[in-house]
Amino acid sequence: MTPDELMDVAQGLQEKDASIPNHVRVCTAASCLSLKSDELAKQIKAELKEVGKDKDTKVRCVGCMGLCSAGPLVSVEAEDQKPVMYQKVTVENAPQIAESVASGKKVKDLVCDTDSPFFARQQKIVLENSGIIDADDINDYIANDGYQALMTAISEMQPNEVLDEITKSGLRGRGGAGFPTGLKWNMLAKTPSDTKYIICNADEGDPGAFMDRAILESDPHRILEGMALAAYATGATEGFIYVRAEYPLAIKRLKTAIRLATKNNFLGSNIGGTKFSFSIDIRLGAGAFVCGEETALIASIEGKRGQPRPRPPFPAEKGLWGQPTSINNVETLANVAPIVRKGGEWFASIGTNKSKGTKVFALAGKINNTGLIEVPMGLSLREIVFDIGGGIPDGQEFKAVQTGGPSGGCLPEEHLDMGVDYDSLRTAGSIMGSGGMIVMDKTSNMVDVARFFMEFCMSESCGKCIPCRVGTYQMHELLNRIAEGEGTMEDLAKLEELCEVVANTSLCGLGQTSPNPVRSTLRYFRHEYLELIDGKHIPAGAGQEVAS
Amino acid sequence: MAWITKNSGTMAIETREEPYLDDELKAEIEANIIPRYPDRRAATLPTLHAVQHKVGWLPTQALKEIADFLGSAPSEVMDTATFYEEYWLKPKGKYVIWLCQSISCELMGRDTIMSKIKAKLNIEPGETTEDGKFTLMNVECLGSCGTAPCGLVNEKLHENMTVDNIDQILDSLE
Ligand SMILES: Cc1cc2nc3c(=O)[nH]c(=O)nc-3n(C[C@H](O)[C@H](O)[C@H](O)COP(=O)(O)O)c2cc1C
Ligand code: SF4
Ligand code: FES
Ligand code: FES
Numbered sequence: 001m002t003p004d005e006l007m008d009v010a011q012g013l014q015e016k017d018a019s020i021p022n023h024v025r026v027c028t029a030a031s032c033l034s035l036k037s038d039e040l041a042k043q044i045k046a047e048l049k050e051v052g053k054d055k056d057t058k059v060r061c062v063g064c065m066g067l068c069s070a071g072p073l074v075s076v077e078a079e080d081q082k083p084v085m086y087q088k089v090t091v092e093n094a095p096q097i098a099e100s101v102a103s104g105k106k107v108k109d110l111v112c113d114t115d116s117p118f119f120a121r122q123q124k125i126v127l128e129n130s131g132i133i134d135a136d137d138i139n140d141y142i143a144n145d146g147y148q149a150l151m152t153a154i155s156e157m158q159p160n161e162v163l164d165e166i167t168k169s170g171l172r173g174r175g176g177a178g179f180p181t182g183l184k185w186n187m188l189a190k191t192p193s194d195t196k197y198i199i200c201n202a203d204e205g206d207p208g209a210f211m212d213r214a215i216l217e218s219d220p221h222r223i224l225e226g227m228a229l230a231a232y233a234t235g236a237t238e239g240f241i242y243v244r245a246e247y248p249l250a251i252k253r254l255k256t257a258i259r260l261a262t263k264n265n266f267l268g269s270n271i272g273g274t275k276f277s278f279s280i281d282i283r284l285g286a287g288a289f290v291c292g293e294e295t296a297l298i299a300s301i302e303g304k305r306g307q308p309r310p311r312p313p314f315p316a317e318k319g320l321w322g323q324p325t326s327i328n329n330v331e332t333l334a335n336v337a338p339i340v341r342k343g344g345e346w347f348a349s350i351g352t353n354k355s356k357g358t359k360v361f362a363l364a365g366k367i368n369n370t371g372l373i374e375v376p377m378g379l380s381l382r383e384i385v386f387d388i389g390g391g392i393p394d395g396q397e398f399k400a401v402q403t404g405g406p407s408g409g410c411l412p413e414e415h416l417d418m419g420v421d422y423d424s425l426r427t428a429g430s431i432m433g434s435g436g437m438i439v440m441d442k443t444s445n446m447v448d449v450a451r452f453f454m455e456f457c458m459s460e461s462c463g464k465c466i467p468c469r470v471g472t473y474q475m476h477e478l479l480n481r482i483a484e485g486e487g488t489m490e491d492l493a494k495l496e497e498l499c500e501v502v503a504n505t506s507l508c509g510l511g512q513t514s515p516n517p518v519r520s521t522l523r524y525f526r527h528e529y530l531e532l533i534d535g536k537h538i539p540a541g542a543g544q545e546v547a548s
Numbered sequence: 549m550a551w552i553t554k555n556s557g558t559m560a561i562e563t564r565e566e567p568y569l570d571d572e573l574k575a576e577i578e579a580n581i582i583p584r585y586p587d588r589r590a591a592t593l594p595t596l597h598a599v600q601h602k603v604g605w606l607p608t609q610a611l612k613e614i615a616d617f618l619g620s621a622p623s624e625v626m627d628t629a630t631f632y633e634e635y636w637l638k639p640k641g642k643y644v645i646w647l648c649q650s651i652s653c654e655l656m657g658r659d660t661i662m663s664k665i666k667a668k669l670n671i672e673p674g675e676t677t678e679d680g681k682f683t684l685m686n687v688e689c690l691g692s693c694g695t696a697p698c699g700l701v702n703e704k705l706h707e708n709m710t711v712d713n714i715d716q717i718l719d720s721l722e
Contacts, residue, residue, distance in 0.1 A: 030691070030692060030705055031692055031694060031695050031707060033705075034692070034695075034698075034704075034705045034706060034707045035707070068692075068694040068695055069694050069695060071695075204691060205688065205689065206689065207650030207651045207652070207688060207689040207693075208650065208651055208652050208689060208693050209689070209691070209693075210689075210691035210692060210693060210694070212691075213691040245597075245634055246687070246690060246691075246700070247691065248703045281584055283593075284593070284594070284597065285632075285634075286593060286596075286597075286632030286633070286634035286635060287632050287633030287634040287687075288631060288632050288633060289688060300593065301590070302589070302590050303585075303589045303590040303591060303592035303593055303628065304589075304592075304624075304627075304628060305627055305628050305630075305631035305632075306631060306632070307631075321586055321590075362693060362694065363694065364652040364693035364694050364696065365651070365652050365655050365656070365693075366655065370693070370694035370695065370696075371694045372694070402651070436693070438651055438652055438655070438693070440655065444655065449651070452651055452654060453651070456650070456688065460688075462631075
């Protein structure tokens with residue numbers, strides 16, 4: 001298939017869609033699905049038949065619409081009407097939804113305000129199809145420009161031209177460290193070998209993060225297209241998606257997507273009649289957080305225990321089965337097709353100086369609108385938490401927002417006006433991480449939060465190196481003592497010293513970043529530690545001194 | 549803690565005559581799994597999954613059989629099997645309740661849910677009820693933090709758990 005032929009197919013699909021007067025979309029991503037939205041979709045179809053609207057209405061099961069806390073969400077586009085979104089729709093509401101399609105009148109009680117900042121302030125690239133298309137229907141993806149970038153690239157562009165677009169875009173890895181994707185792929189392209197691998201890292205394990213899961217469940221073809229483009233740009237021949245076994249729905253949708261893409265020759269041998277061949281297979285994780293680290297992930301795919309190894313050699317030189325390999329995060333890969341389609345410059349025009357494009361964040365904890373959002377890099381924390389997130393529930397006061405999971409930190413109120421990008425977060429003592437944002441109100445105890453993350457690191461440590469294996473255990477003990485009110489100033493000094501040692505001497509990111517939650521809470525909420533240790537020991541003004 | 553190898557050499561290994569990895573299962577793995585891997589050792593994880601799926605857990609004897617089948621040392625298979633939380637080295641109940649213990653669920657009150665389940669089933673995390681019906685486990689973030697607290701019962705996700713609805717969920721399981 002040539003790009004033009006694909007364009008024709010897409011146009012045909014769009015016209016067919018436009019000829020259907022009414023469209024109903026029911027979110028069946030994991031959150032809404034757990035509230036039985038699949039049954040709801042069936043019931044809506046049945047009720048549409050009752051009111052004689054089944055023939056001229058298309059009901060789709062779509063991916064996450066973002067506001068999961070108000071799920072199940074349903075959007076209705078009735079003939080000549082503005083689209084309406086409904087929230088907390090139950091099976092019992094199905095007749096009302098069908099009726100509204102027939103009459104064109106809204107179901108007032110269920111309306112979800114899409115002019116609210118939660119929806120209005122977002123800018124969608126990664127999630128552009130999420131909540132719009134049926135993940136299991138490849139035609140829906142094609143009708144929305146799907147596989148356009150891949151077909152154009154392999155028939156009209158040289159691999160290095162694709163690489164150039166990615167480099168120009170300034171895309172940085174969304175898996176945590178923010179490594180420039182163009183640079184990584186250049187390294188792989190330059191390493192000579194007949195066999196090279198592209199691995200999609202879908203081992204999302206940071207507590208509080210669920211962006212990757214939503215992308216996989218809502219728009220799996222986007223990941224396949226991104227991987228195929230990566231393969232074309234770097235000369236890779238085979239791809240693997242390493243996905244957590246705890247995400248059964250994502251696995252199911254990926255399998256369907258791979259089958260359909262292969263059947264339509266977007267994957268497989270001689271893609272679109274060109275010389276380019278690339279296939280993708282799935283590998284399941286087995287419940288070990290450290291397997292998200294790239295060298296551990298490689299060991300796990302090789303059938304071994306998932307322990308990291310020192311780098312260099314980097315996977316781009318010596319990766320899976322000793323062959324050059326690029327490992328990229330789900331969200332990173334989700335950005336690739338739009339970049340190739342619209343050009344690197346377009347992407348580079350969004351975001352901040354050193355962090356381009358958008359970022360998907362998962363809002364959770366003590367915040368009104370929990371769910372998934374996508375915003376341009378550089379938006380302030382205040383806008384994210386208070387405008388988009390709707391502020392803190394139950395009349396409580398904001399205390400801190402945790403970003404970056406167990407490798408990140410807690411940022412207090414004084415940082416709310418900071419624009420969020422890789423560099424600003426790092427300067428403030430946290431990291432972007434994968435994009436989890438957990439909001440805490442005044443009822444949360446920061447020592448507990450630090451202890452919580454330390455417990456996580458301790459139990460997820462693979463045990464290969466001593467600083468991490470023993471250090472996380474000791475730091476956890478010290479935090480326990482302090483949290484229980486039995487700590488001393490010596491304990492605190494020991495804790496701070498251990499933070500240094502473990503950060504500087506651990507082998508992989510898990511150990512190196514495990515002190516971050518402690519360090520950031522000590523930096524901004526030191527008084528809480530001191531209060532717990534012993535009121536008498538608090539140097540006067542300790543709280544303010546730290547806050548400044 | 550992944551680095552603690554749970555099964556030790558001092559334990560007597562229970563064996564039975566009939567293999568866990570029988571000819572039928574071997575043929576199935578040979579046909580569906582092995583061709584997708586460049587060498588047999590790479591198929592360790594999916595083979596462990598396949599045997600666990602059939603048997604329900606991974607007895608030590610099964611680990612030995614898998615090692616023979618894949619041409620690895622039994623210690624290598626055990627090394628891998630003990631590393632991952634997903635593999636069961638002791639029998640589990642018909643229903644495994646995985647309650648998320650990560651930060652969002654913690655903030656949103658997972659402790660009360662845990663106490664409720666413990667009291668109702670009279671077991672601690674990691675244990676199985678005497679009738680073999682329920683096993684209770686802690687698990688890290690399930691990626692549903694927006695609707696915390698949450699948990700999995702086998703593969704089914706439950707969100708916005710409350711002390712009341714966990715009661716109903718457990719009662720509804722046969
Ligand atoms: C302990 C640990 C866990 C990690 N978990 C993940 C993960 O779940 N998903 C992910 O994409 N990257 C994870 N990473 C980062 C990966 O090692 C790697 O940097 C990333 O997948 C590269 O992709 P990117 O360049 O697209 O960001 C983890 C790193 C460490 C140290
Ligand atoms: S830092 Fe921790 S997780 Fe990483 S290799 Fe060392 S022991 Fe393993
Ligand atoms: S899962 Fe339905 S809105 Fe997120
Ligand atoms: S913290 Fe429980 S699902 Fe994420």
